[in-house]
Amino acid sequence: MKALGFLRRSFEHGVHPAHHKQQTADLPIQRVPFGKNYIMPLGQHIGVPAKAIVAAGERVKRGQLIAEPGGFVSTGLHSPVSGTVTEIGDFRGVDGRFAPAIAIEADPFATQQVDAGAALDWQSLSLEDFIAAVQMAGIVGMGGAAFPAHVKLSVPDGVKIRHLLINGAECEPYLTTDHRLMLERPEALLEGAEIMRQKLGAEETVIGVEMNKPDAIETLRKHIQPGQPVRVVPLKVKYPQGAEKMMIKSVFDKEVPAGQLPRDVGVNVNNVGTIVAIADYFLRGMPLIERVVTVAGPGVTYPANLIVPLGTPVRDVVKFCGGLKPGTREIIMGGPMMGRPIASLDVPILKGCSGVLVFTEEETARRKEYPCISCGRCLEACPYFLNPSRLARLSKARMFDEMKALNVFDCVECGCCTFACPSSIPIVQLIRTAKDDLTHRKEPDA
Amino acid sequence: MKKRDPDLLLLHAPLLRQGMTTPNAMRDVLYALAPATVASLWFFGLSAILVLGTCIAGAVLAEWLFADRETRGVSLLDASGILTGLLLGLTLPPGLPLWMAFLGGFVGIALGKVIWGGLGHNLFNPALLGRAFLLATFPIAMTTWVPATGDGGFFSIYSGNLALPFMQVQIDGMTAATPLGMLKFEQEVTPLANLMFGKTSGSLGETSGLLLLLGGVYLWLRRDLDWRIPVSILLTVVVFSACLGLFDAARFPTPLFSVFSGGLLLGAIYMATDPVTSPVTPRGAWIFGIGVGVLVMLIRVFGGLPEGVMYAILLMNAATPLINRYTQPTVFGRGAESK
Numbered sequence: 001m002k003a004l005g006f007l008r009r010s011f012e013h014g015v016h017p018a019h020h021k022q023q024t025a026d027l028p029i030q031r032v033p034f035g036k037n038y039i040m041p042l043g044q045h046i047g048v049p050a051k052a053i054v055a056a057g058e059r060v061k062r063g064q065l066i067a068e069p070g071g072f073v074s075t076g077l078h079s080p081v082s083g084t085v086t087e088i089g090d091f092r093g094v095d096g097r098f099a100p101a102i103a104i105e106a107d108p109f110a111t112q113q114v115d116a117g118a119a120l121d122w123q124s125l126s127l128e129d130f131i132a133a134v135q136m137a138g139i140v141g142m143g144g145a146a147f148p149a150h151v152k153l154s155v156p157d158g159v160k161i162r163h164l165l166i167n168g169a170e171c172e173p174y175l176t177t178d179h180r181l182m183l184e185r186p187e188a189l190l191e192g193a194e195i196m197r198q199k200l201g202a203e204e205t206v207i208g209v210e211m212n213k214p215d216a217i218e219t220l221r222k223h224i225q226p227g228q229p230v231r232v233v234p235l236k237v238k239y240p241q242g243a244e245k246m247m248i249k250s251v252f253d254k255e256v257p258a259g260q261l262p263r264d265v266g267v268n269v270n271n272v273g274t275i276v277a278i279a280d281y282f283l284r285g286m287p288l289i290e291r292v293v294t295v296a297g298p299g300v301t302y303p304a305n306l307i308v309p310l311g312t313p314v315r316d317v318v319k320f321c322g323g324l325k326p327g328t329r330e331i332i333m334g335g336p337m338m339g340r341p342i343a344s345l346d347v348p349i350l351k352g353c354s355g356v357l358v359f360t361e362e363e364t365a366r367r368k369e370y371p372c373i374s375c376g377r378c379l380e381a382c383p384y385f386l387n388p389s390r391l392a393r394l395s396k397a398r399m400f401d402e403m404k405a406l407n408v409f410d411c412v413e414c415g416c417c418t419f420a421c422p423s424s425i426p427i428v429q430l431i432r433t434a435k436d437d438l439t440h441r442k443e444p445d446a
Numbered sequence: 447m448k449k450r451d452p453d454l455l456l457l458h459a460p461l462l463r464q465g466m467t468t469p470n471a472m473r474d475v476l477y478a479l480a481p482a483t484v485a486s487l488w489f490f491g492l493s494a495i496l497v498l499g500t501c502i503a504g505a506v507l508a509e510w511l512f513a514d515r516e517t518r519g520v521s522l523l524d525a526s527g528i529l530t531g532l533l534l535g536l537t538l539p540p541g542l543p544l545w546m547a548f549l550g551g552f553v554g555i556a557l558g559k560v561i562w563g564g565l566g567h568n569l570f571n572p573a574l575l576g577r578a579f580l581l582a583t584f585p586i587a588m589t590t591w592v593p594a595t596g597d598g599g600f601f602s603i604y605s606g607n608l609a610l611p612f613m614q615v616q617i618d619g620m621t622a623a624t625p626l627g628m629l630k631f632e633q634e635v636t637p638l639a640n641l642m643f644g645k646t647s648g649s650l651g652e653t654s655g656l657l658l659l660l661g662g663v664y665l666w667l668r669r670d671l672d673w674r675i676p677v678s679i680l681l682t683v684v685v686f687s688a689c690l691g692l693f694d695a696a697r698f699p700t701p702l703f704s705v706f707s708g709g710l711l712l713g714a715i716y717m718a719t720d721p722v723t724s725p726v727t728p729r730g731a732w733i734f735g736i737g738v739g740v741l742v743m744l745i746r747v748f749g750g751l752p753e754g755v756m757y758a759i760l761l762m763n764a765a766t767p768l769i770n771r772y773t774q775p776t777v778f779g780r781g782a783e784s785k
Contacts, residue, residue: 017462017464018462173462245778249778255778256779258777260779329452329453330461341455341456341457341458370468370524371566373471374566375721376725376726376727376731379726386777387726410777415459419460419463422464423468424463424467428460
């Protein structure tokens, strides 16, 4: 059975949403012109927010460090434009909460040329210095979670990383950023992969790509140097193939035990965008100040794959794409399965934002909710083998504590259950409610 | 001056949904039953329309009567009441007095569904509960079978149909035993071809095995049905009767006879697979199906009744919550293998 599972090249369960990628899959990445206002939130990554090291009124250059890491699980921030710091204060973020951020006004007369530091001699760096350099460069997981990349590099003693797994699945519908990166910058990806592999001391690099991107698989294979220990593995098209534990299951047929990390089975997983960012920093001296974003969805006039400086308001990005069509009802940052809706066009593009998706009345029409008929489709969709139907019932009854015994915290909120439910029950949303309540509630005083 | 932005909603992801909805799934079952329903008209004529119609009327009336005032229209639209009425009707003898059919449909929905809290909350299959009620209340009428392809052509109506409520039931002049009854009480085996194409007596929907299978294939293609349940029921029945055949081939039914006779196909494909009353877990579905198969054979071979599908499914319905509890899937990364 194990051998057969390996041949199947996939994890079990999951769903098959229509991938909607044809809108932007063939559009080359283009650069957005610089605008006027930029907002750089200090907490763009998971972990401790960064600490600002500039003051209002100070002139900054593009690529200049403007905030230091606030702790170990934290990264540096660099100015996305040359200009003047106008304010350091609270700005509304993607989640609707106010959070500290640095506002920068671009200098309209600046060349916006990056003072690229010389390429770093990464081979002579010790592992500690390498990790510190990644942290300073502000590199985080670019797939959406924005987990600081250097934290994954620091492996405790006794754990041996054997494989570097590069995640090019891009299983979220609509998004094509990783796809375009693999097509347009395969050299950078393979260079970055080599740096990471050598620093981790891994035996080989595996690049997992869903089979709906045959051109990317072919391009990567063509660029692999003879003797370079890199394998490109085509994966079955299935959501959530890009969830790291699912991808490890698909590629290596290993289950990462609950509550543990990929490193515990000897694998380090990184997104394509993250690896390219590593290459850009160590070979070209370019810290993380911009990223590729897919702007797509039925409500946008000209869909595109764009290089966007971080901190650019969504308004400017959408304007560049010809504006919103009439009937726009919702804008999602990230993918349509796990992304977050935004309430205002003024929120900035962050490090973890892979897409800006614009939806119209048709996609946002609320379907009538029916009672659960116990059909079991959510059980057969859940890649973590939970019982979403029961969790949703318990959440509706606000029996959150009972949900802990059903491993509600193993849920990664991929949304397969909600997608699969014929009764249109917002299952994953109910589970999120319960998890939020369990993690944030105050215990009554004894 | 700022341009006006569109009013943005904040619906939480995932926005994408697959196409199937619960009412559509119910309607699919209705479509799947269409061939067998048409066949029942062919075999039993106008009587079939009358019995099926009154059953559906009783079920829909109960659904409407007991629904909340606000959601009245909605609960009818999900088509589950019509489906219950049709399924019940297909399990009834063609010559059943119409008022009994009506009562069966009404009780099936009222006691089988509404009283539990409506769609999705009932423990027992409503159609089978209605049938069990009828069988307990009117045992003679429920076991009086008329021959298929009746004497008078399409427009003849079995005289039993028109019996007045609460009057003495007239036993139809011409009766015929069902294939299972013949086997049990007269040791006579019906040819397999008759079972497949419906040239037997029996309840409205159970006579043609092939058409029922056809509907099942449709449901499977539309992914409306948990294939594990019919497969495990039928496999269990086949294996069970093959084993019996090893002891005494003459006394016990052959595997194929067991599968195609009586209400087994109707029950296995359309009733046992009712999502509400069958286990939600994949492993539970296997246990449920095997349980139904074993109970069917025990009742048919060793029990006092010729047919046991109804009781087998109802009994396993009762065990469903227990099966669910003990067959929860092993969570990813928490299996014995990964420890």
